Amino acid sequence: MISSLKKCIIVSLMLAGILTFLLPARALCAGSVPLNKGAIAIMTRFDESGKGSPEPSFLNLQYGGSADTNAARKTLRAMAKASPDSKASYWAKLGTRFSVQKGSGGETYGRARITLYGLSYSGTVNTPKASAGKVTLKMTISSIQSKAMAELTLLNASGNGTSPKIYEKEKADGSADIHVTAGDTILVELELVASAGSGFQKSPAEVDFYSGKKKVSFEGIRVEILDTDPPLPIATPLPGQVLFYDNPRCLNVKPESCLILNKGEQVDDLTQRSRSQDSAETWNDRIACLKIGSDVNRVTVYQNANFKGRSRSFTRTVSNPHGVWSLHGNGWDRDISSIVIE
Known part of the structure; x- marks a missing residue:
């Protein structure tokens, strides 16, 4: 009897697992999303939180306030009070990350919509007789690799009158779009x-979004891939070569579309590198895509000549084994002036 019951339970669990796998899934898992058009990931876990207050000052002592976060309940609270001749600012922050994976068809670039859903808030701003007070609630989306950023203001409230202004909202959504690339962490x-x-x-x-039931709360973050590019065509460079292109698809549109450099080579100023013998155009601020040969360890690009300004390194990775990098939408498209190849 017991043995039969165990067998029934095991069979039921196996069938449930198979059925779950076959059903349309909204996401692969929380915290990652593939570059498949229409793919959706839902995130309700927030790993980063913080709160802060004004720095003490002998010239500005007549203030007070509080800030608090609760990652498990997805709530933020902040309150600031300031007497005449002083000012204060208290803040609370919650954050989460997700990774972007290559699409099932090899897609490496796309556009994602980030939606904060189930947003509710309640609070007051009391600033009589030309006093100054406000509360700002915003969502910021940034790529760790490319430094691309998008921002959405969800609440920008102020008060100036004889009685407190009340701000309340229930179960609202807010969305912002950002370009993403396979391998990005957002x-x-x-x-x-x-x-x-x-x-x-x-x-x-x-300003009080802290006392009693006053707070900001939300239910989670939804990530949806709106569109993607087809996989980049792979024309393999020689092992010690790196191919640089003037278009985001790494296409040989015309003879001068490609710049070939070799392992160990350095170009300190792309304004000195002509696109062709018959053209006055140079490769400065022209590169939009690159392919890395199998023997090249690293390609480092710089925004300015003489290896100055911000920089970024590209390699072959597990998620990008061919080393094909489109620069479209990641902050480096046509913004390179010097290069080092190792």
Whole structure:
């Protein structure tokens, strides 16, 4: 009897697992999303949180406030109070990350929509007689690798009158789009800032999204891949070569579309590198895609000549074994002036 029951349980679990695998899934798993058009990932776990307050100052002591976060309940609270001739700003922040994986068809580039859903908030801004006070709630989306960024203001509230202004909302959504590339790690942060006083107000100012039931809360983050590019065509360079192209698809549109450099080579100023013998155009701020040969360890590009300004290194990776990097939408498209190949 017991043995039969165990067998029934095991069979039921196996069938449930198979059925779950066959059903349309909204996401591969929380924290990652593949570059497949229509793919959706839902994230309800927030690993990063923080809160802050004004730095102490002998010239600005008449203020107070509080800030708090609860990652498990996905809530933020902040309150600031400032007496005349002072000012204060308290903030609370929650964040989560997700990775972008290559599409099932080899897609490496796309556009994602990040939606904060189930947003609710309640609070007051009390700033009588020309006092200054406000609260700002915003979502910031940034790529760790490419430094691309998108920002959405969800609440920008202020008050100036004889009675407190009340701000309330229930179960709202807010969305922003960002270009993503396979291998990217995307950081999504929600920040609440309560500010009171300007140092010149005549009456006390108070911003309260903290006391009692006053707070900001939300349910989670939804990531949807809106569109993707087809896989980049692979024309393999020689082992010690790197091919640079003037278009984001790494296509040989015309003879001058490709610049070939070799392992160990350095180009300190691309304004000195002509695209062709018959053209005055140079490769400065022209590169939009690159392919890395199998023996090349690393390609480092610089925004300015003489290896100055911001830089980024490219290699062959597990998610990009052919070393084909489109620079479209990641902050480096046609913005390279010097190169080092190792």
